[in-house]
Amino acid sequence: MPHDIATASAFLPPDDARALLDRRAAVRARVDAAARAAGRDPAGIILVAVSKYHPAASVAALVAAGQRDFGENYVQEALRKQAEVADMTGKAPSVVFSPEQGDGPRWHFIGHLQSNKAKDVVGRFALIHTVDSDALARKLDQRLAGMPAQGADGAPPVQDILLQVNIGDEAQKSGVDPDDLPALAEAVLALPRLRLLGLMCMPPIFDDGEASRPYFARLRELRDALAARVGLPLPHLSMGMSHDAEVAVAEGATIVRVGTDIFGRRPVRA
Numbered sequence: 001m002p003h004d005i006a007t008a009s010a011f012l013p014p015d016d017a018r019a020l021l022d023r024r025a026a027v028r029a030r031v032d033a034a035a036r037a038a039g040r041d042p043a044g045i046i047l048v049a050v051s052k053y054h055p056a057a058s059v060a061a062l063v064a065a066g067q068r069d070f071g072e073n074y075v076q077e078a079l080r081k082q083a084e085v086a087d088m089t090g091k092a093p094s095v096v097f098s099p100e101q102g103d104g105p106r107w108h109f110i111g112h113l114q115s116n117k118a119k120d121v122v123g124r125f126a127l128i129h130t131v132d133s134d135a136l137a138r139k140l141d142q143r144l145a146g147m148p149a150q151g152a153d154g155a156p157p158v159q160d161i162l163l164q165v166n167i168g169d170e171a172q173k174s175g176v177d178p179d180d181l182p183a184l185a186e187a188v189l190a191l192p193r194l195r196l197l198g199l200m201c202m203p204p205i206f207d208d209g210e211a212s213r214p215y216f217a218r219l220r221e222l223r224d225a226l227a228a229r230v231g232l233p234l235p236h237l238s239m240g241m242s243h244d245a246e247v248a249v250a251e252g253a254t255i256v257r258v259g260t261d262i263f264g265r266r267p268v269r270a
């Protein structure tokens with residue numbers, strides 16, 4: 001839309017802004033088409049633009065064009081970018097994922113999270129996708145206990161989270177082992193300040209997106225079994241990246257995390 005390009009061009013040269021918005025629109029169209037093909041409502045699928053290594057100006061351009069959700073992997077880089085984007089756009093981050101609040105960007109933490117970084121992320125990300133241990137969950141909950149109440153109603157702070165599952169049983173990947181998922185979920189549900197909304201996974205990377213399908217199906221089955229066990233809907237499945245987003249949507253993703261196909265190839269890390 002020309003209007004979007006005009007606003008996005010406040011942050012990037014016009015040709016770069018147009019290319020970025022076109023790529024973002026193309027990804028959204030792919031996700032929407034995959035949803036319709038699966039008989040699902042495209043509005044039920046959140047597209048997280050994964051901005052790791054990319055500059056704040058690119059994020060600001062997308063915020064100006066109406067993109068709401070952004071994903072980051074590294075705590076320091078993310079916090080710096082959040083502040084820059086807020087300065088550039090005049091929109092403060094929205095730190096509650098559900099129910100929707102405000103109109104600021106919703107930042108998603110999607111990288112590996114060490115327990116000693118818990119203090120830096122609580123209350124700063126709308127959704128943390130990568131909780132994978134009891135120790136980390138406890139640290140997050142403890143940290144929230146020390147934070148002031150949020151919003152006008154003085155509600156105690158709550159952090160929305162997903163549990164990351166090591167779906168490919170890969171030694172080098174983070175995520176809870178599927179066998180240990182029920183115990184971890186029960187431990188998390190006993191913590192008053194964490195709100196468990198679902199599961200996240202990153203299958204082994206293949207060139208062919210179809211190769212991810214069995215892993216995505218497995219994550220959905222794990223979610224269904226867990227939801228029945230704990231008696232909660234656990235509505236969200238965060239799965240699918242640039243090369244396999246459509247497959248993930250076909251298998252039930254509610255959140256897809258796309259970097260390269262929106263921002264282009266990642267620059268070498270600064």
Ligand SMILES: *Cc1c(COP(=O)(O)O)cnc(C)c1O
Pocket residue numbers: 050052073110111202240241242243257258259260261
């Ligand atoms: C980087 C990253 C993505 C995005 O990957 P692309 O292939 O660039 O789309 C998605 N999820 C996680 C967890 C990531 O680290």
